[in-house]
Amino acid sequence: MSAEIDPIKLMKQEVGKAAAKRVQSGMIVGLGTGSTTAYAIQFLGDRLNSGEIKDIVGIPTSFQAEVLAKQYGIPLTTLDAVDHIDVAIDGADEVDPQKNLIKGGGAAHTREKIVDSLAKQFIVVVDSTKIVEHLGSTFLLPVEVIPMAITPVMNAIEKLGGKPELRMGVKKAGPVITDQGNMVVDVKFDAIDNPAELEKTINNIPGVLENGLFVGVTDLVLVGEVKDGQTVIREM
Ligand SMILES: O=C(CO)[C@H](O)[C@H](O)COP(=O)(O)O
Numbered sequence: 001m002s003a004e005i006d007p008i009k010l011m012k013q014e015v016g017k018a019a020a021k022r023v024q025s026g027m028i029v030g031l032g033t034g035s036t037t038a039y040a041i042q043f044l045g046d047r048l049n050s051g052e053i054k055d056i057v058g059i060p061t062s063f064q065a066e067v068l069a070k071q072y073g074i075p076l077t078t079l080d081a082v083d084h085i086d087v088a089i090d091g092a093d094e095v096d097p098q099k100n101l102i103k104g105g106g107a108a109h110t111r112e113k114i115v116d117s118l119a120k121q122f123i124v125v126v127d128s129t130k131i132v133e134h135l136g137s138t139f140l141l142p143v144e145v146i147p148m149a150i151t152p153v154m155n156a157i158e159k160l161g162g163k164p165e166l167r168m169g170v171k172k173a174g175p176v177i178t179d180q181g182n183m184v185v186d187v188k189f190d191a192i193d194n195p196a197e198l199e200k201t202i203n204n205i206p207g208v209l210e211n212g213l214f215v216g217v218t219d220l221v222l223v224g225e226v227k228d229g230q231t232v233i234r235e236m
Helices: 007-020 035-049 063-071 109-118 147-159 195-203
Strands: 028-031 057-060 085-090 119-127 141-145 163-166 183-188 208-211 220-227 230-235
Touching (some): 007 119, 007 220, 007 230, 028 109, 035 085, 057 063, 109 208, 141 147, 147 163, 147 183
Parallel strands (some): 028 057, 028 085, 085 119
Antiparallel strands (some): 163 183
8 A cells, every 4th residue: 555645745845845946056045944944954955965056054044944954964154144145945824915924833933034034035935725815814923922021912912903822832831932032922813904014013012022924025935736636836
């Protein structure tokens, strides 16, 4: 009996590979977070170790990205040591037709927004299940909050019409703690009609560090999808 291949895993692998292929020798590369980007980091390491490309350095967006880059032999640097980022590759939880995003499913959106928005080219890698007409329709909006402000921030979000929920750990009692030592609130909004305005309004609440709306940052979306039984890559 042959093992079933998970089509979503296949789409993530192929789209990660397609993004990694766009990296050229000498580039400074923003390394995103999540299961899709993990494939891009793996393929990038393969290209580097086989000699197909050389002299790349990565800037990780999370502890996870740092660990993977080290595992796959990609040298790392920091924002203090470079004056630009050539390309950033990162996943997303939702992508709308304007290429605006919801990110932060891995609680890494604060560092991701810093690195992704600095890149000359920001490439988003997703499987087709992430494409939506309206942001917020399938995924809650992650908001990183400084712990002492968790109650006033949740109250302020409720006044904006959102339903906030403190993100709890899996295999850990208590809340998820970000790489910066903060907490994450996931917010249900009935409709996000103006993502640019909501992004600014939420970030204006004292105690909020960053939210997962990425508006006007994306240059290219690579979407992995299954057509006639084949995995293909579509550009948006
Ligand atoms: O924003 C992120 C982490 O904060 C991820 O990029 C996003 O959650 C997508 O992850 P995956 O590729 O595992 O679906």
